[in-house]
Amino acid sequence: MSSDETVVSLSGVDVHFESESGSLNPFKDPQTVRAVDDVDLEIAENDVIAIVGESGSGKTTLGKAAVGLQKPTNGTISYRGQDIWKAQKRFSNPDIPFSEIRRSLQIIHQDPESSLNPHKSVRSSLEQPLKKWQTSLGPEDREARILAMLEKVGMSPPHDYAERYPHQLSGGETQRVALIRALLMNPDLILADEAVSALDVSLRVEMMDLMLDLQDSFDTSYLFISHDLSNARYVAEHADGYLGVMYLGELVEFGPAEEVLQNPQHPYTKVLRWATPSLEITDATEPPVRTIDIPDPVDPPSGCRFHTRCPHATAHCRDNAPKSRSTDVPEHRTACYRVDEHSEYWNAEPLEGASLDR
Numbered sequence: 001m002s003s004d005e006t007v008v009s010l011s012g013v014d015v016h017f018e019s020e021s022g023s024l025n026p027f028k029d030p031q032t033v034r035a036v037d038d039v040d041l042e043i044a045e046n047d048v049i050a051i052v053g054e055s056g057s058g059k060t061t062l063g064k065a066a067v068g069l070q071k072p073t074n075g076t077i078s079y080r081g082q083d084i085w086k087a088q089k090r091f092s093n094p095d096i097p098f099s100e101i102r103r104s105l106q107i108i109h110q111d112p113e114s115s116l117n118p119h120k121s122v123r124s125s126l127e128q129p130l131k132k133w134q135t136s137l138g139p140e141d142r143e144a145r146i147l148a149m150l151e152k153v154g155m156s157p158p159h160d161y162a163e164r165y166p167h168q169l170s171g172g173e174t175q176r177v178a179l180i181r182a183l184l185m186n187p188d189l190i191l192a193d194e195a196v197s198a199l200d201v202s203l204r205v206e207m208m209d210l211m212l213d214l215q216d217s218f219d220t221s222y223l224f225i226s227h228d229l230s231n232a233r234y235v236a237e238h239a240d241g242y243l244g245v246m247y248l249g250e251l252v253e254f255g256p257a258e259e260v261l262q263n264p265q266h267p268y269t270k271v272l273r274w275a276t277p278s279l280e281i282t283d284a285t286e287p288p289v290r291t292i293d294i295p296d297p298v299d300p301p302s303g304c305r306f307h308t309r310c311p312h313a314t315a316h317c318r319d320n321a322p323k324s325r326s327t328d329v330p331e332h333r334t335a336c337y338r339v340d341e342h343s344e345y346w347n348a349e350p351l352e353g354a355s356l357d358r
């Protein structure tokens with residue numbers, strides 16, 4: 001992590017959901033989806049962390065947990081050392097009040113229209129956070145602040161945009177308003193959940209550049225979630241940030257973005273890299289997996305969850321779940337036995353179709 005102070009810290013976080021199959025069939029036990037399993041993550045001031053993984057790997061659930069919108073089943077989530085969920089309890093008398101935590105942890109969604117009230121003008125939507133959190137600002141200062149922000153994000157003339165309603169904005173403009181709205185709260189962390197995925201490809205880079213540009217002026221951190229490694233990489237590399245890779249609820253690799261991309265240690269990260277043509281790192285035509293089938297998160301494989309697909313899996317991987325461990329590079333960690341030269345992995349029998357080849 002950077003030397004700045006930690007804003008949000010997740011320690012041993014699980015988020016498990018009871019699936020609804022039990023209600024459809026009362027004789028069947030409800031099943032548990034392990035959306036997030038045993039994740040540790042530290043987000044420091046001014047950090048940019050991009051989390052990437054296939055659909056259903058638990059990215060959104062992890063992000064929501066980090067900003068206090070999803071209660072963990074196990075583990076703790078703290079904001080500047082204050083347990084977020086303890087702060088919510090009545091009579092808990094926390095060091096940091098929950099309202100302050102709520103303000104400091106903001107979210108922008110894939111579909112920003114859902115976070116803007118269709119019956120409110122842009123001005124009115126942006127006034128709300130200022131009225132609530134910047135009570136010293138009078139109406140004129142508020143107006144000046146809003147117009148300056150609209151201008152800053154390229155929505156010019158700002159007076160005209162301030163009058164508009166969400167249906168009069170393009171997708172990119174709506175997303176900019178959602179970003180301004182989050183920033184006006186002066187947050188420490190913004191969860192950007194697939195924030196650029198719905199935009200046209202040409203607008204994505206523009207929006208990501210804008211987010212990074214504003215990060216400097218607002219001193220905020222981003223937890224940027226994407227199923228698309230090119231977007232995650234763009235944001236994390238440009239900010240000199242971190243990249244985390246999720247697979248079936250687990251954070252299987254984490255580290256400085258450039259290091260994770262240039263020197264991936266988890267075989268699943270290599271699959272993602274292979275599947276991202278813009279990276280142009282490999283000319284292999286076949287994906288580096290034994291099977292393309294993704295297991296059911298309700299019933300994940302034993303041991304290492306990637307062992308059913310991994311080209312290097314052994315019986316040791318099938319029978320034992322690897323803990324996240326450090327690689328040779330500072331801050332780079334992965335949940336794969338292959339980084340430990342003393343692991344029993346190296347003496348175990350490769351699974352059918354797999355090999356130990358490095």
Ligand SMILES: Nc1ncnc2c1ncn2[C@@H]1O[C@H](COP(=O)(O)OP(=O)(O)OP(=O)(O)O)[C@@H](O)[C@H]1O
Nearest residue numbers: 017033035054055056057058059060061062227297
């Ligand atoms: N409220 C819920 N109740 C039951 N299961 C849930 C709930 N929210 C998420 N899940 C399940 O948890 C798993 C992880 O979901 P999550 O949305 O976090 O993944 P994701 O990586 O963000 O995927 P996507 O990009 O498709 O949203 C999925 O199997 C999903 O069906």
